[in-house]
Amino acid sequence: MSKPAPLNSLSVAKLKSLAVGVLIVAATLFALVQPRPQTTPESPATASPATDTTVATEIQNYRASLVDEGNERYRSPAGLLYTRGSAEGHRLKHLERHVTDSPNRPGPHGVFDGGLDGALAIVDEAYRRALAGQDTLRQDDDGRTVYTVQMGRRVGMVGGAEGQRRNHPAARRVRLVLEQDRLITAFPL
Amino acid sequence: MSSPRHSIGSCPICGDGLCGIRILSGTDGQTYPLVICDECEATWTEPDLSRKPHFPDPENALSPVDGQALWGSHSHWADLAECVACGWLDRIDPALTSHGPEPSDDDPLSTPPATRTDPA
Numbered sequence: 001m002s003k004p005a006p007l008n009s010l011s012v013a014k015l016k017s018l019a020v021g022v023l024i025v026a027a028t029l030f031a032l033v034q035p036r037p038q039t040t041p042e043s044p045a046t047a048s049p050a051t052d053t054t055v056a057t058e059i060q061n062y063r064a065s066l067v068d069e070g071n072e073r074y075r076s077p078a079g080l081l082y083t084r085g086s087a088e089g090h091r092l093k094h095l096e097r098h099v100t101d102s103p104n105r106p107g108p109h110g111v112f113d114g115g116l117d118g119a120l121a122i123v124d125e126a127y128r129r130a131l132a133g134q135d136t137l138r139q140d141d142d143g144r145t146v147y148t149v150q151m152g153r154r155v156g157m158v159g160g161a162e163g164q165r166r167n168h169p170a171a172r173r174v175r176l177v178l179e180q181d182r183l184i185t186a187f188p189l
Numbered sequence: 190m191s192s193p194r195h196s197i198g199s200c201p202i203c204g205d206g207l208c209g210i211r212i213l214s215g216t217d218g219q220t221y222p223l224v225i226c227d228e229c230e231a232t233w234t235e236p237d238l239s240r241k242p243h244f245p246d247p248e249n250a251l252s253p254v255d256g257q258a259l260w261g262s263h264s265h266w267a268d269l270a271e272c273v274a275c276g277w278l279d280r281i282d283p284a285l286t287s288h289g290p291e292p293s294d295d296d297p298l299s300t301p302p303a304t305r306t307d308p309a
Contacts, residue, residue: 083248091247104287106196107207144231146203177229179247185203189204
């Protein structure tokens with residue numbers, strides 16, 4: 001077996017150069033894997049489907065879409081009229097009863113998803129469906145019209161004492177009670 | 190409280206409303222009862238939901254008896270003693286009696302009427 005050749009000055013220089021190169025490469029790789037500091041004041045929002053953002057924005061602004069016709073009358077985009085009336089003093093206040101549960105209330109108590117804005121949007125959608133005769137049952141009684149509209153999806157839940165007994169099932173229909181275009185009451189069921 | 194204490198049934202018009210017994214103070218100082226749906230305001234002058242109800246004006250609901258406002262400080266949901274006084278006790282559906290945080294009037298009839306807390 002032959003002995004290895006002894007290191008000379010040229011080999012040592014090469015080794016040193018190689019070591020420096022390895023160090024440079026390692027430092028570069030290390031810098032690449034470190035998290036970069038934020039350079040913008042706001043981080044971009046988590047990406048979400050454009051449709052979800054659009055729907056959420058529409059619902060959020062729905063209250064603002066009511067047109068004030070004066071004398072405490074407000075017209076919805078679908079054409080429903082919210083006026084003074086009911087034990088709560090205004091039909092909007094009455095509708096607001098149906099955005100929170102009343103667990104002590106005997107019987108069922110429909111609760112809309114999405115707060116008051118959600119309720120207004122759902123009621124408008126139900127009204128449009130009713131006017132189009134889409135998945136709607138209509139009953140007329142002495143100037144009052146009662147629509148029961150199938151919405152095809154969950155729009156709320158059944159609360160009240162009965163809803164509690166039934167473990168708060170999802171509500172997929174909306175009942176509208178109207179006098180012409182004036183809303184008397186609306187609730188999911 | 191905007192919900193009835195004692196009701197005679199679920200509303201045959203809107204389905205989910207409670208047809209509660211409400212006491213109104215007449216112009217002559219006497220009180221009288223009505224049955225009113227707390228959802229759609231269908232109103233009966235007798236505790237019989239099979240009869241045709243009166244539908245008040247949505248923006249100015251008035252009593253069919255004397256034209257007074259249905260909602261206001263002069264009217265309130267009846268307690269048990271008042272249901273007895275107007276002779277409608279036997280028409281109450283006990284399953285629809287409210288057991289909420291309001292002062293209870295589910296006690297025996299010998300108990301004084303509950304303190305009213307609802308302004309309307």
